Structures are given as structure tokens and as C-alpha cells.
Amino acid sequence: MKPDNTDxxxxxxxxxxARSVGVTVETxxxxIRKNKIPSVKIGKRRLVNIHKIKNTLESEE
Structure with missing residues (x-):
């Protein structure tokens, strides 16, 4: 697997x-609401699914 900046x-x-891509939290x-990026809800927290984003980008190359 390639190294990335998500450690x-x-x-x-x-x-x-939001901080890593240079946009606001509201953006x-x-x-997420518009299903532009994948996310999961764990307990009360909503988290962005980086793994799914990477796989999508890699499959489009």
C-alpha cells in the first residue's frame, strides 16, 4: 500500500x-448530506471514510 498523509x-x-482539504467544516x-463524500456514523460521531475516497480515486486513474 502506498504511504499517505492520513498516517x-x-x-x-x-x-x-476539512482542515486537510482546506475547506470549512460546514462545507x-x-x-456528506449530498452524498458527495462517504461517511460512517459511529455512536454519535460522523466520520469521513478516507479509505473509500482513496479507493474511488485509485480506480479512476
Whole structure:
């Protein structure tokens, strides 16, 4: 597997994801609501599914 800047994480908090891609938290929440990016809910927390995003991008190459 290729190294990446997620330090091996396959899930990322909305705050961390927003910061890593340079957008606001509200933008990420909108993307999630519109199913633009995959997410999972664990307990009360919503997390961005980095693994699924990477797989999608790699399959499009």
C-alpha cells in the first residue's frame, strides 16, 4: 500500500478532514448530506471514510 498523509487512518473526523482539504467544516457537512463524500456514523460521531475516497480515486486513474 502506498504511504499517505492520513498516517494509516481509514476514518477521519469532519474537523480533521476539512482542515486537510482546506475547506470549512460546514462545507464537509454539506458534502456528506449530498452524498458527495462517504461517511460512517459511529455512536454519535460522523466520520469521513478516507479509505473509500482513496479507493474511488485509485480506480479512476
Amino acid at each position: 494509516g487512518l481509514i476514518l477521519q473526523t469532519i474537523d480533521d478532514f 464537509v457537512r454539506i458534502w
